Amino acid sequence: MAHVNAKPLGGKILTPSVILMLFVAGAGIYFLFVRYIYGIGAVSNLSNYMPWGIWKVINVIVGAALVCGGYACAFTVYLFNQGHYHRYVRPALLISLLGYSFAGFSLFYDVGRYWGLFNFLIPKYWQGNSVLFEVGLCVMTYIGVLSLEIAPAIIEKFSHVEGRLRVVLDKLYAFLDRFLFLIISLGILLPTMHQSGLGGLAVVMGQKISPLWQSPLISLHHLISCMAMGYGCVIVTEMLVSHDYKETQHMEILSQLAKVMFMIMFVFLVLRMSEVLRSGAMALAFKGNLDSISFWTEMLLMVGGLWCVRNDQVRMKPNNIFLGSCLIMAAGSLYRLNVYIIGFHPVPGVTYFPSVPELSISLGMVCLQLIFFIMIIKTFPIIAKERR
Amino acid sequence: MKTTNRRQFFKRMALAGVGVMAAPLLSAKSAVAMKLRPRHDEDVGMLYDATKCIGCRSCEVACKKANGMPFEYDPQGIWDAPIDLSDKTLTIVKLYTGDQEQSFIKRQCMHCVDPACVSGCPTSALIKQDNGVVTWNIDACVGCRYCQMGCPFNIPKYEFDAQYGRIRKCEMCANNGLLDKGQTACSNACPTGAIAFGIQQDLIKTAKSRIRKNPGTYFQDKIYGELDSGGTGVLYMAGVPFDKLGLPDLPEYSSARISEGIQHTIYQNMVAPIVIYIGLAIAAFRNIRKSHKKTEE
Numbered sequence: 001m002a003h004v005n006a007k008p009l010g011g012k013i014l015t016p017s018v019i020l021m022l023f024v025a026g027a028g029i030y031f032l033f034v035r036y037i038y039g040i041g042a043v044s045n046l047s048n049y050m051p052w053g054i055w056k057v058i059n060v061i062v063g064a065a066l067v068c069g070g071y072a073c074a075f076t077v078y079l080f081n082q083g084h085y086h087r088y089v090r091p092a093l094l095i096s097l098l099g100y101s102f103a104g105f106s107l108f109y110d111v112g113r114y115w116g117l118f119n120f121l122i123p124k125y126w127q128g129n130s131v132l133f134e135v136g137l138c139v140m141t142y143i144g145v146l147s148l149e150i151a152p153a154i155i156e157k158f159s160h161v162e163g164r165l166r167v168v169l170d171k172l173y174a175f176l177d178r179f180l181f182l183i184i185s186l187g188i189l190l191p192t193m194h195q196s197g198l199g200g201l202a203v204v205m206g207q208k209i210s211p212l213w214q215s216p217l218i219s220l221h222h223l224i225s226c227m228a229m230g231y232g233c234v235i236v237t238e239m240l241v242s243h244d245y246k247e248t249q250h251m252e253i254l255s256q257l258a259k260v261m262f263m264i265m266f267v268f269l270v271l272r273m274s275e276v277l278r279s280g281a282m283a284l285a286f287k288g289n290l291d292s293i294s295f296w297t298e299m300l301l302m303v304g305g306l307w308c309v310r311n312d313q314v315r316m317k318p319n320n321i322f323l324g325s326c327l328i329m330a331a332g333s334l335y336r337l338n339v340y341i342i343g344f345h346p347v348p349g350v351t352y353f354p355s356v357p358e359l360s361i362s363l364g365m366v367c368l369q370l371i372f373f374i375m376i377i378k379t380f381p382i383i384a385k386e387r388r
Numbered sequence: 389m390k391t392t393n394r395r396q397f398f399k400r401m402a403l404a405g406v407g408v409m410a411a412p413l414l415s416a417k418s419a420v421a422m423k424l425r426p427r428h429d430e431d432v433g434m435l436y437d438a439t440k441c442i443g444c445r446s447c448e449v450a451c452k453k454a455n456g457m458p459f460e461y462d463p464q465g466i467w468d469a470p471i472d473l474s475d476k477t478l479t480i481v482k483l484y485t486g487d488q489e490q491s492f493i494k495r496q497c498m499h500c501v502d503p504a505c506v507s508g509c510p511t512s513a514l515i516k517q518d519n520g521v522v523t524w525n526i527d528a529c530v531g532c533r534y535c536q537m538g539c540p541f542n543i544p545k546y547e548f549d550a551q552y553g554r555i556r557k558c559e560m561c562a563n564n565g566l567l568d569k570g571q572t573a574c575s576n577a578c579p580t581g582a583i584a585f586g587i588q589q590d591l592i593k594t595a596k597s598r599i600r601k602n603p604g605t606y607f608q609d610k611i612y613g614e615l616d617s618g619g620t621g622v623l624y625m626a627g628v629p630f631d632k633l634g635l636p637d638l639p640e641y642s643s644a645r646i647s648e649g650i651q652h653t654i655y656q657n658m659v660a661p662i663v664i665y666i667g668l669a670i671a672a673f674r675n676i677r678k679s680h681k682k683t684e685e
Contacts (some may be wrong), residue, residue: 029489041548048474048545079668081675081681112531112546119511124623129648132534132656133510179540182677183570186670189661203650204508204538206643209635214648346542347634 006153007091007380009241013375020369028364031357035109043357050344050352054362057340059106061198062333063366065137065222067099068230069237070146071191073314075227076260078184084253087384088234091155094373094382095237102369104143109361129198138194145186152176156381160298197222202339210343212295216273218339224268231261232305232325239322241383243290246318255315258324262309266327267300272335293333295343301331424618424641425502429518430445432560432567433499433588433621435595438633439605440582443481450577451479454564457556475545478558479574480630484632491626493633494583496574497522497543497558498613499621500642505535507546509645514544514554520621521560521567529555540617540638560621588621595625618642641644 035043041320046053070090074080077089108114119125120136127133155173158165176183199222202209213222235257244250263376276282283294308324309315342353418549452458452468458476461471470477479496499522506514506522516522524544532551535544547553561567566576575585583589595611601611606629613620613631617638624635631637654660 026552039547039549039551044548046548048536048548049542051536051546078672078675080677083679107532108406110532112550113492113529114529114531116511116513121526124467128655129507129512129644130510130534130645132508132532133650136510181669181672184596184672184676185665188668188672189665192664200647201394201534201537204504204643204647205647206504206538206540206587207638208537208540218649219650240658288486344537365491371397 006087006156006384007263008157008381009378009383011378013243013378014198018371018374021371024360025364025371028361028367031364032109033036033359034357039067040110040112041311043355043361044333044350045355045358047350047352049346049350050341052142052340052344053352054341054358055106055110058333059090059362060103060110061364062336063099063103063106064198064235065195065226065229065332065336066152066329067096068195068226069093070096070187070230071195072227072230072234074187075230076257078181079188080239081152082136085257087098088238088257088385090150090382091237091241092230092234093146093150094153094376097143097150097353098369098372098376099103100139100143102365104139106365131197131204135194135197135201138190140199140377142190142194143188145183145190145285148176148183153382154344155181157379170325175210180382180385191226192223195226196220198222198226198336199339205344208344208346209339210284210291211279212284212291213335213339213343215274215275215279221268221275222336223272225332225335228261228265228268229329231257231264234331235261235296235325236329238316239318241377242385249316251316254318254321258315258321261325262306262315262330265302265306265331269299269306278301291338295340296333298331298338301334305331320369402483424645425589427501427619428520429587429589430518431501431588432586433520433591433623434572435584435586435591435623435625436494436596437584437598438491438493438624438628441481441494441581441664442580442582443483444579445491445585446577447494447574448479448481450573451558452477454561454573456564470565473543473545473549475549475553476554478556482634484628484634486628486632489628491628491633493624493626493635494574495634496622497560498541498614498617499558499560500617501619502620502642502644504538504540504573504642504644504647507642507648508534508538510534514588516560517524517617519562519567520659521562521620522557523559523562525532526608528553531555540636540643567682588623591623595623598625615640618645648672 005028009150031043040046044053045057069088073085073089073092077085107117111117120133120140152173155169158169161169196219200219202218205214206214235254239245240252245254276285285295305324305327308327314320401612402632408634430512444531455478457478459468460470460476461467465541468642470480473495477537479494481492481494484493491562497621499520501520503516503522512533513525514522514535515525531546535555536542536546541554544555544557546555564573566573572585575583582596592611592614599606600611607629609624610630612624612626612635613622618641624630624632
């Protein structure tokens with residue numbers, strides 16, 4: 001991990017955009033107080049027919065998939081030994097750590113009896129049949145693993161420290177470096193388990209989910225799409241935080257990542273379409289209702305994203321791979337939204353649209369996450385800089 | 389040199405992809421083959437015969453009283469007038485009126501033989517007891533509402549208006565002590581015998597003999613819940629189609645069987661995750677050592 005020359009970006013933290021995001025986050029936090037005092041019903045449009053809203057679906061399920069960069073990177077760099085992607089590892093891990101931590105935090109306002117979340121750790125309450133139990137336990141462990149993976153960056157920050165603390169930090173650094181392979185492989189195994197589990201959650205909902213999305217292979221669909229989204233996340237992050245992509249040699253590396261993303265998303269598209277055709281749900285896509293519109297939007301985003309990164313030539317243009325990654329991430333997000341909200345029909349005629357306070361809590365938490373990200377990359381050595 | 393590396397990379401990627409794809413395909417197959425949960429001899433349940441129900445709603449009143457549930461007033465604030473099951477109403481009698489036909493229907497928890505809510509509950513708050521009753525444990529519950537998402541009948545209700553909401557559902561009077569005496573509040577209150585309480589196997593026999601004695605009375609001569617969704621502890625007979633009464637058309641297995649089938653195939657004794665972990669660790673170890681060597685050179 002130490003082979004990448006990463007440096008803090010430095011600069012002012014309270015830029016106008018950060019201040020704007022602070023206001024959005026502030027509104028979200030205000031409504032969080034309301035939620036904690038008066039209950040979930042006071043701020044949300046959730047009902048007994050639509051008990052899962054955007055907090056769980058966007059902030060947890062979509063959120064965890066969007067920040068799969070750490071997973072995709074660990075996969076590429078350590079499993080397939082593609083060392084030249086090393087520079088993307090740290091930013092991706094940081095995004096994953098923040099994303100998963102916020103997903104975990106979101107549960108604390110989404111669930112009604114939040115202290116009960118600690119029951120996940122008490123053996124007498126364990127429930128091995130439950131997909132949600134597996135996902136919960138996996139995510140908790142993964143947050144720990146991600147913290148260990150990112151720890152060297154924090155230690156490097158304190159390289160000027162002298163005395164006894166130095167010895168301890170050096171020992172810790174050496175320890176992490178030595179057992180990195182054990183941590184990294186957990187960092188590959190756990191996301192594989194819980195990302196497929198996040199799709200597996202839908203299986204028990206059976207007929208309540210439209211056949212356009214429900215399938216015994218739904219775990220696999222979630223797993224494969226999250227990998228593509230992870231690569232998209234790495235590309236978008238890299239292009240937003242660093243201008244190195246303007247050099248051809250970096251663009252080549254990025255376009256390779258885009259190629260992997262293309263291939264995975266293509267597999268996903270084939271799998272999804274074949275499953276819809278196999279199950280005979282295709283007729284539902286031509287009903288002209290919200291389900292079919294959403295289905296085709298999802299397909300359009302996916303095909304559009306794939307088109308942007310279709311061959312080596314177009315992949316060398318920064319605009320193309322940026323747009324392609326964004327579209328693929330949007331397609332994967334809409335897919336998850338379709339499974340759990342738009343395609344979820346407990347009884348005919350039930351609809352759900354989030355309330356304003358509900359939306360501002362969701363949005364506020366996303367802004368808070370971005371603020372943390374900006375603060376950290378400006379003060380800790382996360383982003384690789386190559387200046388010649 | 390570089391191109392061969394890249395080619396290898398994609399080759400390995402494709403191989404891994406095939407492996408990942410094959411695993412759930414196998415598991416979906418074994419999920420279907422997995423045996424259904426049986427109805428046990430000691431399971432207690434109820435039989436509701438819509439053709440005998442007069443819609444007096446005595447059961448509703450008795451249920452509210454036995455469980456200490458609050459009222460849901462009509463706009464004038466005089467009557468307890470719930471319009472559906474809710475966190476304040478654990479059982480309800482509704483009226484369906486069609487062109488030629490009409491029928492009452494009493495709704496409540498079905499106490500499924502293979503409940504999706506119990507299968508989904510991450511902290512064992514919902515438990516299927518030895519007597520077949522599905523109960524809820526306040527200390528274990530997280531309030532995640534996955535039971536609501538899973539239940540094919542949309543039965544569990546959450547108190548959205550409360551600061552710390554609870555999941556409310558019929559517990560067949562196991563929660564108020566009546567069940568220990570071999571009774572339930574609603575069946576006790578029923579003046580026409582439309583609700584019968586007893587051992588599930590006996591109730592099915594009773595239902596079958598009623599169908600035999602009254603040909604043409606019951607819709608398709610069917611007992612709803614005998615097999616539907618893997619069987620339910622509360623069984624229904626009616627003169628009109630069940631889907632008109634809000635009882636959905638469900639396959640003869642519970643979605644919990646598919647879910648658990650996939651889950652148990654992948655995580656059987658944690659063998660697969662452990663083997664994969666060891667494989668990953670070895671691969672990562674070798675790759676890290678390789679890259680260390682490269683930098684030393």
